[in-house]
Amino acid sequence: xxxxxxxxxxxxxxxxxxxNGFNCSQAVFTTFATDYGxxxxxxxxIATQFGGGARKGEMCGAVAGALMVLGLKYGHxxxxxxxxxxNAYKKxxxxxxxxIEKNDTxxxxxxxxxxxxxxxxxxxxxxxxxxxxxCPKMIQCATEIVEQMLKEE
Numbered sequence: 001x002x003x004x005x006x007x008x009x010x011x012x013x014x015x016x017x018x019x020n021g022f023n024c025s026q027a028v029f030t031t032f033a034t035d036y037g038x039x040x041x042x043x044x045x046i047a048t049q050f051g052g053g054a055r056k057g058e059m060c061g062a063v064a065g066a067l068m069v070l071g072l073k074y075g076h077x078x079x080x081x082x083x084x085x086x087n088a089y090k091k092x093x094x095x096x097x098x099x100i101e102k103n104d105t106x107x108x109x110x111x112x113x114x115x116x117x118x119x120x121x122x123x124x125x126x127x128x129x130x131x132x133x134x135c136p137k138m139i140q141c142a143t144e145i146v147e148q149m150l151k152e153e
Contacts, residue, residue, distance in 0.1 A: 014143045015136060023051025024135050028065030028142050032150075036072040053108030057115040062135070062142035063099055063106045067092055069146050091149065098145045103138065111138060 010031050017027035026047040033043035049055075050064035070092060076085040099106055112130050114121035125131060 010147050011140045011143045014139050018136060018139055023048070023061055024139050025050035025061030025065040025068075027139050028062050028146070029068050030065075031143060032069040032146060033072060038072070052116040056117045057109030057112075058107065060106050060108045060111055060138055060142075062138040063096070066095055066099075066142040066146045070095055070149070073150060095145055095149060098149075099142060102141055102145075 014027040014031040017030055018024065022030070022044060026044050029047040029050075030040060030043040033046075034040055038046075047061075047065050047068065050059075050068075051061040053059055053061065054064070071088065074088045074091045076088045078084055096106060103111060105111060109115040109117075109121075112125055112134055114125045114130065116122055116125065
């Protein structure tokens with residue numbers, strides 16, 4: 001597994017996950033989740049379903065993975081704790097704003113220019129090798145934003 005490879009840089013680690021057949025959400029989430037006591041296997045399983053905008057071209061999987069990481073750090077888990085919930089939502093909004101500032105959108109089909117849920121579009125995505133030209137950039141962007149946000153604390 002990738003976690004056994006010691007990479008100094010979180011972006012490099014996320015890229016290694018992606019290069020080794022894991023999706024964008026798995027790459028971002030697992031890179032950080034192991035720092036929070038979640039096993040690599042469990043993190044990979046949790047994030048599986050979010051790749052390709054949950055297979056419908058919706059929210060970019062790298063963004064979903066990043067939001068799950070922020071949930072591990074700032075997530076709301078106490079009953080009747082509006083301040084905790086508000087802070088968690090503030091962190092999510094901050095991440096989204098930063099990602100949109102750099103990429104104009106968080107929507108997978110808009111980032112790729114094609115919809116992964118449509119067979120003809122998927123053929124075009126593969127023909128143009130967009131998973132290899134676009135997705136690594138989104139993974140790197142999401143990873144760098146999360147890393148920066150975690151350092152700002």
